[in-house]
Amino acid sequence: MDSFFIGGIIFLCILSVHYRFLTIKGSITAFFTGLFIFLSFGWKGLIILGLFFLTSSLLTKWKKKQKQDGEACEEERYGRTAGQVLANGGVALAAAIFHLFLKDSVWLVVFVSAFAAAMADTWASEIGILSKKQPFHIKEWRKVDKGLSGAVSWLGTFAAIAGAAIIGTSCYYLYQLESVHMIILIIFAGFIGNMADTFLGAWFEQRFYCSVCKKETEAAFHCKTKTVKVYGFSWFTNNIVNFLCTLIGGIIGGGFYLWLIH
Template sequence: MTSTLRRAGGFAAVGTLSLAAPALGVAAAAPFAAIALLAAFVITDGPLFELFARPGDREDGRLNGLASVSLAVTGLALLATVPREPMPLTVFVATVVGVTYGNLGGQLVTARREGPFVTVAGFAALGFPAAVAGQAVVAVVADAADPSALADAAPDFVFVAAVVTLVAALVRSALYERDDPVVLLSTGILAWVFGALVPSVGAVEIALALAVTVALGYASYALGTASVTGMLTGVILGLLTVVLGSFGWFVVLIAFFSVGGLSTKFRYEEKLDRGVAEDNDGARGSSNVLGNAAVAFAAVVGFAAASRFSLGTAVSAAFGFAFAGSLAAAMSDTLSSEIGGLYDRPRLITTLEPVAPGTDGGVTWQGEVAGVVGAALVAGLALLLMPLPGPAMLVTATVVAGGVAGMTVDSLLGATLEGDRIGNEAVNLLATLAGALVSGGAALALLV
């Protein structure tokens, strides 16, 4: 057994101590605070030091990694016991055991076969069931739950465990091993927030959501339309869109990713020769996914919050229109770029001067038509599958207007600011925000 694998097992053992939280109550943070102090100031050599020491720890003569992880868990334990509205103990335990056992699972598979996808698969294979089991143990110990009550809570446990596993795997993939404290804190807080927005999840709903989003996420990776981090980001957004919105919202979201991904691959070699192809063989990373879908996700969260806190049907509907408008903008911009880049004689949107293919802010009439068609596709799906109130023509026009506005903003930013000042992902984010504001703002003005 390698030292890395042994160390991961040691951290998992420390994480298991979180199962004592129901019995310890307000003292749940005490064991981890004690471990942090011992790691930082007492354990400087011997078997325990060798078990937990990372290369940098040996140079410093103290267990910095163990101390920082224990302090992060201490912080989560305080959030779960001290505030007036604390983090649920189930979320606390799911985060700690999900991350620590997930790291162990990743190291187990990496010992035999290396690769980012294999590591993530190993992380999920052990972290997810550990997070589910940890919540079940806490529920039994804390509430003396009978079997029927435990069965009723199982879908919620699965949802929290899925959020913990996916968020931790994504953050972990983007950071270094020594950044586990960041992974723990960010994962715990996000799981707490999303769990608060969803008081209860149906068994069929969560089972279908996980099956569909994971299957489509893997397909995007296998087809080369998404990197590992892009796949994880897409699965997280998809899962939360289903649970916070509905399957109809998810279909609109996945339509963008599917059509957008295929349009990127469409005549890719020709685009490569013309110098207008996406990098990384067209595979979308997490920054690309978030640049196009972060605003849509914020709209889903806003919709869930509006429903949760009874802010009114007009506000809820406005968030729905904002969601559709942002994705219409993303679809419109993607198709206008991917289709328009195949044609000659583009013109700069600000001056209409001819520019070389691939120039930021350059547009072709073929690309503009493709963009309008893409916005209309999103509008049609949103009309059929989402609860967007109003006459069909008005709903369609409102969403298409958001899509065209976002596409135009993207081109204007490309011609004026993109490059030295802001990057492509920031431009995409601002374009989708423009689409959301146009569609959501128009809907709110009409409905209030």
């Protein structure tokens, strides 16, 4: 039975490269992430992983042309890289490894809460950008262009809650948790992780200004012209923000779980 699931992980990783959901290195990283999750949390853990990966991949491709900034000069994308896989799944992978050796239920909560945060963040970004209204920037306290870090919308906020709720509800039924309050805890942890992502992006991620179209962007080149940096740190990449999002979500979920059971 174990070989069946491991073979399934390999097959899905190969399929992900074929459909450009993942790069080759991203696929290898995803395989080991899935392997440790399976060894630690069984096939149920793979379902949690699959819910995040499949929905995030499909949402990224959904209405892609409408969401992309056509004036931004970007490298051709061949799927999520190894860095992106670890940024979203690194905390869950660490929880799986710790659970293999320590066998404490708190690591399951950390694992699920981390993915709830990743799911909330992805859904907020990919769905929120389709909002018909301009988002509101939490740092500058004004409406800004869509797609900028630190910008929030009602559509994105509801999408974040829905994404975290799917992970929380799935965990409740898959692992037959004792209390329905665990769903609320996981949703809360996921949403707080998402909000942390928004605040970190608003204060630390780079933003540029295009002198041609007079718009703010996160691209170093826009309208075939080098943009002017407004603020932010070059080392504080989106991968770092996503990793911290899942780390905070995992800590919140695991921390409150330990507090509740004592």
